[in-house]
Amino acid sequence: MRVPLSWLREYAALGSDVAAGEVARRLTAAGLEVETVEAVGQDISGVVVGLVTAIEELSGFRKPVRYCQVDDGSGTPRGVICGAANFSVGDRVPLALPGAVLPGGFEITARKTYGHVSDGMICSARELAIGDDHTGILVLAPDAQLGADFVEYAGLADHVLDIAVTPDRGYALSIRGVARELATAYGVPYRDPAEQDLPADVAAESADVWQARIEDASACDRFVLREVRGIDPAAPTPLRMRIRLARAGMRSVSLAVDVTNYLMLELGQPLHAFDGSALAGPVVVRRARAGERLETLDHVVRDLDPDDILITDSSGPLSLAGTMGGVTSEVSETSTHLVIEAAHFSARGTARMSRRHRLSSEASYRFERGVDRELPLRASARAASMLAALGGGTIVPGCSHAQAEVPTVTITMAVDYPDRVAGRVYGQATVARRLREVGCAVVEPDLGAAEAGEAGGSGTEAAPGPGERATGRFARHEHGRHNRGKLRFTVTPPSWRPDLVNPSDLAEEVIRLEGYENIPVRSPRAAAGQGLTSRQRLRRTIGRSLAESGYVEVLSQPFVSAADIDRLGAPEGDPRRRAVRVANPLSEDEPLLRTTLLPGLLRVLARNIGRGSADVGLYEIGPVFRLRSSGPGVAPILRVDRGPAVAEITELNGALPDQPLRVAAVLAGEREQSGWWGEGRAAGWQDAIQAARDVLAISRAPSRITEGTPAPWHPGRCAALFVTVDGDEVLAGHAGELHPRVVSEFKVPARTCAMELDLSAILAAASLAGPEQAPRISAYPVATLDVALVVAESVAAADVEAALIDGARAADGAAGLLEQVRLFDVYVGEQVGAGRKSLAYTLRLRADDRTLTTEETEAVRDAAVAEATRRVGAVLRGAA
Amino acid sequence: MSAPNKQYDPVEVAALSAEAVAAARDEALAAIAAARSLDDLKAVRVAHAGDRSALALANAEIGALPPQARAEAGKRVGAARRDVAQALSQRQEVLESERDRRVLEEERVDVTLPWDRAPRGAEHPVTMTSQRLTDVFVAMGYEVAEGPEVEAEWYNFDALNFPPDHPAREMQDTFFVAGPEASARSGIVLRTHTSPVQIRAMLTRPLPLYVVSPGKCFRSDALDATHSPVFHQIECLAVDEGLTMADLRGAINAFVEAMFGEGLRTRLRPDFFPFTEPSADVSMECHVCRGASTRPGGAPCRVCRSQGWIEIAGCGMVNPKVLVACGIDPDRYSGFAFGLGIERSLMIRHGVTDIRDTLEGDVRFSRAFGMEI
């Protein structure tokens, strides 16, 4: 909201020495955040009110040009060249004399042009920075004093405050509301603009005024019409009003529109003017009917929704209530008969309508945030009197007034409630004074009330009444029950503060006006926290470990397209196709949420390579999103006037998609870089699989690795990893080299490798593992035995190793002797025959109570080999 | 060749003369001193201390001397041989240490050569900042609460006192999740803030309650230098008996000092959030200029744009309506909450000027922060 300071001063009796910056600071401290303070009209000098005494039309130029004689008050006219034609002899105009400075530091000099010396310049509104209009010069009122300094005459020197009004403070979307805060902040008298220039009986109704009716009280609880006849449609808007409108960011349109806008800015009451000659029959506020349409002022023909609130007459819809007028009843340059509407529409109703039609206006913006219900009678009266005075019209006395009953709100609040919120004592007198400054009627407790207070709690009492406001928002809250016997205020909030409903709303008013800087500071009491959970710690450790082994963490965007899943080669019915859809995505190309981390990582990988970082390992830890097998859920909206039941929470959570946590990595280029030491080593499937194994090892979850084949992996270079949760083995994920087709689809280098694991499953498996039990460290000598086993090439090394371990452990008396099995060589070649490979292992054996004998160690070895022979057909190399 | 009981041999008796022994010793000492290498010394040892050396031969002759002469000759030859042996061992030591020094000198390398064979990894600065902020709260006794990123509207809005159709709700630029039918609302959103975790914590944890919740949030803002559809917040929530704004200020001060520096002042100004009342925005004294940029003659400050204060967080007392929606008795309990943007914190503390840098995953960006922030 842009607010000229001069306008505020009209209603808040601020000392003339108070600087604009200080005003901004005080308003911000009171909760009206002033974002900018702009000095306006301060950089203009040398402009005076001039009188046009003669006009000579020059011909022979490409455009019409006038050579005018303008009196600057000295009595001696100056010759001035002017390109505009919207003025005549006898008009008063702003005249910039040679040496004058216009906004932006633009200096005026006498210069020769169009064959004459132009001894100054006649100014347009835009040249004076008081409006957009540059089609013609600014013609001043006939009573403008000749030779007067224009800046002084127009009151140009001012400051404009731009205030970011929070959505709870609708009243501050007006000069009236801001001036009240300013007066309170400075402790100076305040004059309510809504109480100025009113007729003796503002509520007097008259059958002579165009009749109005409310059909749906939930849409509108007050509707007022007034009529002015015989207006001169060409009557100009006074200069000062135009300047204020411009400074507030509004365009001057016509007197009727300008007056309604001016009063909306000043009072906060949106007003609408109809062309009375276009109306037929009584005006009715109602909901739209099926099939109705309305062309609004922005020339959009809108299909109306039965929830839309309309102003109608017997011809049908006239306007969208509190949002935008329709073209049929629009005030035009020929309108002489005006019907002025001022109403109090439902905040929710206007909000819904504005959203539905994607149509936000100054009016709807205010109605959504709450408008004073007592304004329509007053604002319409002022509009009528201003239009009559400025447009030469006649007011039809009285008004047409329809209204619905609304409950009055009173709040009872323990006297010390603000103290208990703020943590300091304000005292009853201060609290009462502050609430009155806000506009509340406050009934202070007397001592006798202390006992009476024993019986009841405090809270909001809302009389039952029609309309939505009686429900929900007026939920009764008890405060201070455990302070029975305490004194209580009975507070009636002012009509302009529909946001004040609960004791906490009142406490906030008191505390902000007393100043947040005066709230004491109390050192934190230590809470009895248990630190991070083991899952939270493990998640951190896994991330850190990946970073330490050379991977760079990425936080990629979760938005993907169906094509991304296609590129992975996921078959029909694959769970990765059960994606959650965003109803309003930023990009229609990416309406889905990721079901796997890989597309996002591959995109970032390609970006990095494109930017010249060729050797890159990336990882990401984050959730993926998958629809449950039942499809998209619908989450109920629960009540908020009490805590939800367990069943309600279960239903709510059950509607959400699955969101398992994943960890994934991708890598390309060199895993070990080339350098002065020689060639590097390209990243390979081994690195990706090792990264996955490292994650599992850190988690200490029991795990198993085997060959895997699904998309998007290279069918011969993919490992499937499993963890055991509660005795069940579940798939933890895959790792290896990506399928060449996937590599080319995502435009990443050949042989790009990756891994992706279900971290939720791993964390669950890990949480079941107890604390690691320490190994016994034996000081007896180690016995090492090497065995080379020949197996079919298709046999997995992991299976051979598992057989050796199990065999060794099962050997008689060997429990605990096997310290380590380590593969140290893999050989494929003619020595072992086609289709076979040799795997060479070192077994390290050790007892913790003796030195092992050769017989003992060989027995263990033989048992291990025998198990490998049994399970995978291993043959001792050289023994065949 | 010689034997103890060999007969006296007058021909060789001359070798035992004191002069001859001294000469042999001096010759040996000179040769030892002249040895330039361990190999030289080895040859000298053979020549002057070996079995065929003059002194060894002289020693062998002692047995052939008349008994009365043996003692003196033995003493003389023995002394000479000890001198030679000692000189040899000293020279050996010197030459060995010279050799060692030379070998080590030859093995010298350029220790400044790089050995960065493995590329460096890094955690994301947002992750590290989030963990650091989290740890400050954890140190104050808070526990970490988590919640889903795809969240029910009720948690994200209704329970937090965002009434349906209220402008505050519309200001959040929400991503909505599609329902079973295209037109129907699902009641599910991408959470617009971490505050729904407050609701989850209040519904599931025993009171009193001190939790901190870091996490990813979403708003349908187009991406530019200062707006991102995906960003991170962290917020804390305390619900206990007798909590006041004074406790809130205390917690904020403790947090700001831990994160940005000792003695930094904070300032609260009224603001509006539906789920807190009263609500405030939190500014802290600029940690770089500490307000100096606002004083006459002070150097301009890029970090606070010479305002002296930096807005860092929003906060307030938990709105009693929120407690009610969570089944908590607002007469017995009160609470406070405050939250801040992690990217914003990164911008303030580390001079990040374009939020897109935190999203694009360029390894140059993350690597620059290393492993600790």
Ligand SMILES: [Zn+2]
């Ligand atoms: Zn600074």
